[in-house]
Amino acid sequence: xxxxxxxxSAEWYTPPAVIERVTAVLGPIxxxxxxxxxxPVVPAQRHFTRSDDGLALPWSGPxxxxxxxxxxxxAWVEKLVREHAAGNVAExxxxxxxxxxTAWFANLRxxxxxxxxxxxxxxxxxxxxxxxxxxxxxxxxPRRFHSAFGDMGDIWLRWTP
Numbered sequence: 001x002x003x004x005x006x007x008x009s010a011e012w013y014t015p016p017a018v019i020e021r022v023t024a025v026l027g028p029i030x031x032x033x034x035x036x037x038x039x040p041v042v043p044a045q046r047h048f049t050r051s052d053d054g055l056a057l058p059w060s061g062p063x064x065x066x067x068x069x070x071x072x073x074x075a076w077v078e079k080l081v082r083e084h085a086a087g088n089v090a091e092x093x094x095x096x097x098x099x100x101x102t103a104w105f106a107n108l109r110x111x112x113x114x115x116x117x118x119x120x121x122x123x124x125x126x127x128x129x130x131x132x133x134x135x136x137x138x139x140x141x142p143r144r145f146h147s148a149f150g151d152m153g154d155i156w157l158r159w160t161p
Contacts, residue, residue, distance in 0.1 A: 012122040024148040030061025059083040063092040074104035091139035098132040112142040114149040
């Protein structure tokens with residue numbers, strides 16, 4: 001159980017229920033830049049594994065990202081924000097820990113964010129995660145995101161007067 005409270009394991013495999021919702025939002029997933037080694041968990045057209053170094057490669061197409069949850073998570077979120085802002089990734093969904101007090105989480109402030117109710121059960125885990133989870137949507141159709149994820153938790157959008 002100690003591994004849940006440290007950065008000893010940065011990999012948390014996406015549950016099928018989340019993947020189903022992601023494909024409802026994005027359609028076919030073009031890229032999983034943080035794919036697991038071996039048989040991919042995410043049904044994407046392209047997968048970058050740790051050995052590929054997805055941070056160093058260009059990203060494009062509808063993208064799903066479940067980044068490593070260790071100290072490198074900020075680099076992954078920053079890369080997604082940059083690729084989206086540059087127009088390389090028009091739509092994306094990212095599953096992240098709901099660490100609202102971190103600088104990297106503040107980079108998601110312009111996204112629609114679903115705060116997952118309860119603790120997510122990651123694939124391969126016998127219990128719920130020891131941390132809250134959030135799903136962020138980068139794109140122009142937050143209503144579609146809400147339709148797919150609204151039953152998992154509250155959807156928040158940044159309000160600007």
